[in-house]
Amino acid sequence: MKKKNPILRTRLPTLPPAARSRVALGLTAAAALGRFELQQCGDCGTVQYPPREACQNCLSTKIFWKPQPGEAELLASTVLHHSNDLFFRERLPWRLGLARLACGPTVVAHLHAGVQNAPARIRVTARLDRAGQAVLVGLPDKENVNMAEDRQLREFSCDPKHRKVLVTDGKSSLGQALVKALAAAGADLIWVGHAEPWKRFPGFDELQKLPQVTLVPLDVTDSRNVRELAAEVGAKVDILVSNAEIHRTHGIASRQGVETARAEMDVNYFGLLRLAQEFGPAMRARGADGLASAVAWVNLLSIYALANFPPHGTFSASKAAAQSLAQCLRAEMRPAGVRVVNVFPGPIDDEWNQLLAPPKLAPAALASAIVSALREGVEDLYPGDVAQEWLERWRDNPKALERELSS
């Protein structure tokens, strides 16, 4: 890729209009999980949009966000050549459609370039935009729609294609799977951290053979090391994957002292904080830096961040702390349009979960889920069956999940 002219001013990030009413955030809550949900009346079944506080048909206030099929008929489209908003002014012309969903409502949606002019069958779904708010997009009515190559929809995704990525730990099986998945997804350059550069970890040679990969010394518990790496590559990182973690299998009573728990916190929580302090500012400044701008920050958390799993009690606590910090990071990155993707896997099939019965998540499956989440604009990823089931349990009744995990 061509080098940037340092004399030219870097384009500053702007965001599409972010204001929404509280009731409209239901669309955002679902889109953050990669779901397309609209309000549906619990009494008469009417599906409605835009979001309302009562059913427009029967006036019931028992309305729920329910997954909807996206089949729709495009009624009309327009191409904007004028906009009152800075974000869109910089991206004109911009194509929009008016579509009627098979489930009822008429909606305004951003259109994929592959959508024919009206009348046409399209598929409507919800995506998070650069402001982190959900918007509706109209896609061609077929499988495997390429979002990365679409000029408008690329604005809503964080596709690794053509981008530079830092994976903070290449030693773990997940880290290695991630590097391979990102390379396969078309990442331009991948910096891979290893905390003990004097050692060759298993898989080291295989990673180094990938033409995109540069191995860099990175110990997230060492503030100076993190600062030095940020000074070197921080202004080029488009996607940062914070995956270094320490995972020990202790509750409270099974071990004396706080050293192990402190080590977990030092990597899982303070490691994230160090990375965020050193890499965050440069990424924030590059939120609109051309086609390959800074777009995403991925945090490897754990489903145990939602509710403590007592056999891995201190690890759960460190991930809960990291999740809270990640919310703070998300708020601080949002003005730049940089998306913070939090990943909540169930047990990964690695050495620290040796004693856990399956199902466990294969590192390659998790890596591919993370790449998909980046492509499809998912903000909270619960990959695999275990995480999905725990999420449903937690949303249904958090107290019940606490009891189930402790039994």
Add this chain to the structure above:
Amino acid sequence: MRQPYDGVVLAAPVTVPYVRYSIRSAHWWLATAFSSLLERSRLKKEQIDGLTVSSFTLAPDTAIGFTQHIGLSPRWLDHVPLGGASGVVALRRAARAVQAGDAEVVACLAGDTNHVDSFRLTLANFSQFARDAVYPYGAGGPNASFAFLTAHYMQRYGAKREDFGRLCVAQRSNALRNAHALFKRELSLEEYLRARPIAEPLHLFDCVMPCAGAEAFLVTSEDRARSVKLPFARLLGTIERHNAFSADPVQLRAGWALDRDELYAQAGCSPRDIDFVQAYDDYPVITLLQLEDLGFCGKGEGPSFVREHRFTWDGDFPLNTSGGQLSAGQAGAAGGFLGMVEAIRQLTAEASGRQVPDAKIGLVSGFGMINYDRGLGSGAAILAAGQ
């Protein structure tokens, strides 16, 4: 059964000349309109006992706060925040107040200011649905919404850009005879077609220009108007309707189509008897919907109707004789009063230079509030010359 509007008249058409941008607030424009009404009618402030106010930019105030600004103590007051439907609706409210004796003389005011950045802010916060489900999509404002309606209408009924162009060109020709109109240059069809795209298929001359300005008129009884020797127009009939045809997937008709039979029955006339029409024209496609829904031609026949008629003040179908908003400018809520004020002028023979010959009956139509994907409010009134 609707009660008739016997004895209700409209008088004192007032326009506060428009400007593109103003550093004044909406209060200034409304107060100036009010004082022009007094000057025009030679009534004293104390003799105005009813007031309606329509404005987008008066916030945080409403009509009641404005009474204190102008030192008025009305015994009847209404705030009519209905955009393009404000003129007809304000008239309807005021007419009933006068008939019931709740007020003797009602001043109907509409006005808005336009600061350099106020239009953008109005758009961003126009409605909850607009903020949640329209503005984040390119922030094109009403241009985008009307582009959808126009595109769909063109595809469904075979309208061409030239058809809309004919309306715009005729209105510009009318505007050249209206000293208040902001556009002072002739517009040719070629120029219309060559204009830059704004939101396809809409191009520059399909879109109104936001500006600052105010319009106003008085509603009173015929006896009261005569007692102060004010020329007047009579109210023969009027309708309003909101959120009509909400199950239509896209707007191709509005409330007029539901109520027009009652309108003509109440007025005791038919579309053939109408000498001129003042239609709401924020975009030309809406004018076509009104011509169809108000019975001047059938649904979908707008394009051929446009090709068969001449719409200048001296044409066979005088339409928007002031130039309409497309050529006079859109002064916010005053845009909803423009046609009403022009109709009173035509019926009191005050439309110098563009006077429709022998104008006896005129129809005024209003349309307003793109809350989400369509205009919600519609209304119409049929007025007759007083003498």
